Amino acid sequence: MSRLSSLLGRPLPRSAAADERLPNVQALPILSSDALSSVAYATEAALGVLILGGSAALGLSVPITLAIIALIAIVVLSYRQAIAAYPNGGGSYVVARDNLGRNVGLVAAAALLIDYTLTAAVSLMAGTQALSSLVPELLPHEVSLSLLLLALVGWANLRGVKEAGRVFAIPTYAFVVMVVLLTLAGLKDLTFHHGWAPDAPPVVQGLEPIGLFLILRAFSSGCSAMTGIEAIANGVKVFKEPAPANARKTLLVMGVLLSAMFLAVSGMGFMYGIAPNPKVTVLAQIGMRVFGENSALLWALQIATLLILVLAANTAFAGFPRLAAMLAEDRCLPRQMSWLGDRLVYQNGIGVLLAFTAVIILICRGDTTVAVNLYALGVFTAFTLSQLGLVRRWARLRGEGWQGRMLMNALGALATFLVLVVIVVSKFDEGAWTVVIAIPLLVAGLARIRRRYRQVYAAIAPAEGMAPLSCPPRTTATGHHCIVWIAGLTMPSFEAVRYACSFADSVTAVMVLEEADEAGLISAEWDRLVGTQTGNLEFKLLDSPFSSLLDPFCDYVEQEEKQHPERTTTVVMPMAIPRDRLDMTLLNQRALNLFRALSTDGSRVFSIVRYYVEEPA
Incomplete structure (x- = not known):
């Protein structure tokens, strides 16, 4: 203990x-x-x-x-x-x-x-x-x-x-x-x-x-x-x-x-x-x-x-x-x-x-x-x-x-x-x-x-007509796999997935559920926004038996690394960057805690994708 x-x-x-x-x-x-x-x-x-x-x-x-x-x-x-x-x-x-x-x-x-x-x-x-x-x-x-x-x-x-x-x-x-x-x-x-x-x-x-x-x-x-x-x-x-x-x-x-x-x-x-x-x-x-x-x-x-x-x-x-x-x-x-x-x-x-x-x-x-x-x-x-x-x-x-x-x-x-x-x-x-x-x-x-929350969430909400996301098979395998932390179905998360798909052979977008009964609604919303023809892009939902939403993600990363030691695994984390730096106390707190948890638990490759929030005119 x-x-x-x-x-x-x-x-x-x-x-x-x-x-x-x-x-x-x-x-x-x-x-x-x-x-x-x-x-x-x-x-x-x-x-x-x-x-x-x-x-x-x-x-x-x-x-x-x-x-x-x-x-x-x-x-x-x-x-x-x-x-x-x-x-x-x-x-x-x-x-x-x-x-x-x-x-x-x-x-x-x-x-x-x-x-x-x-x-x-x-x-x-x-x-x-x-x-x-x-x-x-x-x-x-x-x-x-x-x-x-x-x-x-x-x-x-x-x-x-x-x-x-x-x-x-x-x-x-x-x-x-x-x-x-x-x-x-x-x-x-x-x-x-x-x-x-x-x-x-x-x-x-x-x-x-x-x-x-x-x-x-x-x-x-x-x-x-x-x-x-x-x-x-x-x-x-x-x-x-x-x-x-x-x-x-x-x-x-x-x-x-x-x-x-x-x-x-x-x-x-x-x-x-x-x-x-x-x-x-x-x-x-x-x-x-x-x-x-x-x-x-x-x-x-x-x-x-x-x-x-x-x-x-x-x-x-x-x-x-x-x-x-x-x-x-x-x-x-x-x-x-x-x-x-x-x-x-x-x-x-x-x-x-x-x-x-x-x-x-x-x-x-x-x-x-x-x-x-x-x-x-x-x-x-x-x-x-x-x-x-x-x-x-x-x-x-x-x-x-x-x-x-x-x-x-x-x-x-x-x-x-x-x-x-x-x-x-x-x-x-x-x-x-x-x-x-x-x-x-x-x-x-x-x-x-x-x-401020209302303004920021409106700015990072998924855009209508957003281009579908997919990871088509590569002609030359690089042995690279990305695990993307998904805090919510927002533009920063989708940009992180898009970035991961640009260089990795395969991508797994992972979301930890706060409530188990949300799985059906979230999966349906993902399919609506991202599409169903995603190639080597997988969307995975994890349950958390305890209150922590970070531990299941960390356990999943460790499990993937142990099961596939032959490939390079990169953890991709989206960050919403508002123009007002005081707003950082309102955003990204779980992502920062997750980064600390994974950093102290082993040597890993991280990629942080910054999404700059456009302020309303």
């Missing part, structure tokens, strides 16, 4: 994709860890704003929590309808793209890409804060710890979906159990010892008046509890069949758990007079009051909190690569973002997310304050566009019960839009302006990539 296989595990065949689907008990932690873990910091985020109004303002945390729970119920019910409408994955990008147009869909996609990245960073930084609340000596090392945990989560995801589910299930449920124990112990203490009269919080002088604006700011900060709710609607394909029904059940369970845990933490924080402390989290303070300082249960609570916050980043690692792959399939990101790795995960998307998350952790220096204020903005933008898209869908289709469905999603759209406005207005000076600017810039970039 190679070192890479030892690190990431053996390659999985495509046929194992169905086996990688998860039962509900594993899908819940892998897709809900972000939402459930927000209990650890959502109350603290709201209290961090309320404290600006002085100690008296902290009592508003409970009504704010109840308002957020009502919003959670609306969003959960709305997304259950999204799963029913889109059983293959009803995320905001798909819903907005299909019902509001491709450009609006890109707005939802940009908001989610930003949100996923911030989610990973916030979760990991909050996890280290949970640990430093328990061990204050770790406070100077929070950035290093966050980066280490980021590497571990990325490694676990690169090993594959099922193994990630196994890793994440136990810590997520451990956190839920510890919050339940905390709640039961707190209820016992309040009933038999403390009493139901709330403690007065520490006296803090107000810096701002207790007004509507302060309350709205605290509400928008507390709405960080809602990030990650969409992950289940995005990840329907992760569930075992019947996937839509299982996803709807799991979403409901997640909503109930999130609401109950959020209310319990906010309620105990109010009853015990907890105030924000930069060195000790709110949840840790509650644990100290209920379990006792340095008790075994307090350690268990904080360690469970650390683990779920670390694993909450997995929601981003599950959602970001999948969304990036969908955008790549729609030609809005480079095609390599849609490549499935040997472990049946989108490893390029995971790599990009690792890089951006590390940058955010370094910029924030391990402090979640600024990032928490930002990442709810992206998710509420996606919420709003998704609900608006479903409203339009029900109005257009007018199926059974469409009026009730449309009313439910209209309520969701209105509620999430109002929250979005509140977040933008109340958090604009605290950093929300960066996301407000970043989303349009990202949308413009995605749209430009889509436009």
Whole structure:
């Protein structure tokens, strides 16, 4: 086994994709860890704003929590309808793209890409804060710890979906159990010892008046509890069949758990007079009051909190690569973002997310304050566009019960839009302006990539009336054979075949199929474009049992060389050369990887055929 296989595990065949689907008990932690873990910091985020109004303002945390729970119920019910409408994955990008147009869909996609990245960073930084609340000596090392945990989560995801589910299930449920124990112990203490009269919080002088604006700011900060709710609607394909029904059940369970845990933490924080402390989290303070300082249960609570916050980043690692792959399939990101790795995960998307998350952790220096204020903005933008898209869908289709469905999603759209406005207005000076600017810039970039792909693919499409290709028998044999890599039935590929036929005795054009059922259509299209009288030109289709499209081609080249050592074999590779060199990131990536793979595997003769793309006038 190679070192890479030892690190990431053996390659999985495509046929194992169905086996990688998860039962509900594993899908819940892998897709809900972000939402459930927000209990650890959502109350603290709201209290961090309320404290600006002085100690008296902290009592508003409970009504704010109840308002957020009502919003959670609306969003959960709305997304259950999204799963029913889109059983293959009803995320905001798909819903907005299909019902509001491709450009609006890109707005939802940009908001989610930003949100996923911030989610990973916030979760990991909050996890280290949970640990430093328990061990204050770790406070100077929070950035290093966050980066280490980021590497571990990325490694676990690169090993594959099922193994990630196994890793994440136990810590997520451990956190839920510890919050339940905390709640039961707190209820016992309040009933038999403390009493139901709330403690007065520490006296803090107000810096701002207790007004509507302060309350709205605290509400928008507390709405960080809602990030990650969409992950289940995005990840329907992760569930075992019947996937839509299982996803709807799991979403409901997640909503109930999130609401109950959020209310319990906010309620105990109010009853015990907890105030924000930069060195000790709110949840840790509650644990100290209920379990006792340095008790075994307090350690268990904080360690469970650390683990779920670390694993909450997995929601981003599950959602970001999948969304990036969908955008790549729609030609809005480079095609390599849609490549499935040997472990049946989108490893390029995971790599990009690792890089951006590390940058955010370094910029924030391990402090979640600024990032928490930002990442709810992206998710509420996606919420709003998704609900608006479903409203339009029900109005257009007018199926059974469409009026009730449309009313439910209209309520969701209105509620999430109002929250979005509140977040933008109340958090604009605290950093929300960066996301407000970043989303349009990202949308413009995605749209430009889509436009360039459209232009380039139109320029390399097979020309009508193209001259037939053939390799007639030669009067004098040269002992030369060419194997042509065919990435697609495009003009660069045909020019490479034409070049090979100009000097070789025989030519084999080889294409590796992404899907086995494409063989008939591709063969028919080849015959239509190239013709059937091709002489010594053979067109060969290869299946790939694994995700790699390069390995079957490399194996075929090696096999041909071994079977025919008497002849010279040349590997011919087409390259589409656009006028804009920046477009090279969009094209030829598989050909470049193939060249590297064949170059390191033996001495071979290569011939690269450059096809210069003619730009439209």
